[in-house]
Amino acid sequence: MLAPSSPRKFTLFSVIAGLALLILGGLFWQSLHARPLMPDVTFTNLKGERMSSQQLRGKVLMVNFWATSCSTCIAEMPRMVETYNKYHAQGLEYIGVAMSYDPPNYVLNYAETRQLPFHVALDPQGKLAQAFGEVKLTPTTYVIDKQGQILKRYVGEPSFSELHTLLENALKA
Incomplete structure (x- = not known):
């Protein structure tokens, strides 16, 4: 009992x-x-300006790994420029990272002749691609929120309507 x-x-x-x-x-x-955090990296753009991931906190960021030899990258680039132009005034930053195998003079020529309005960075040793999770396929695009969290990873050309909705929500937050 x-x-x-x-x-x-x-x-x-x-x-x-x-x-x-x-x-x-x-x-x-x-x-x-x-959500995973953006890796602690430093980008160097074609003008030699350095931007660390810490400096980019507080902004919504797109990091697009691309190559001048990638037909999908070239095809999506005008829409990426439109996206940047549409949201930059609201706080979007964009860094196009050229893959390590892309000759720097090709990247510079492409960026200048297309008048790319955003930062373009070189990744000569592939350290940026490695830090973002061994990026091998192009295009690969990351959308990162103001706190540095990776919201989305697109491999291949994104659905731009989905991307724009994601950016609008992140920019409002």
Whole structure:
């Protein structure tokens, strides 16, 4: 036969165990939905200006890995320019990172003849591509929020209507 205090002990134990499971479940759910942070990197644009990921915090950022030899990159570039022009005044920054195999003179020529309005950076040793998760395919575009969290990674040309919605929401936040 159980002592009179046993049901209370069992109830208290059940409540504590239930709370512990709830907390652990919440932490597990949060870990599944936590967004990765932008790597701690420094970009150097074609003018020699350096921009660190820390300096870019507080802005919505697109980082687009591309190559002059990539037909999809070249095809999407006018839409990327339109996207930049549409959202830059609202706080969007954009860095086009040329892949390590792209000859710098090709990149410079492309950026100048197309009058690209955003920063274009070289990645001669491939360190930026490596820091962003071994980027191998072009185009690969990252959308990063004001806190430095990666919101989306696009491999290939993005759906621009989806991209614009994502940017609008990130810029409002």
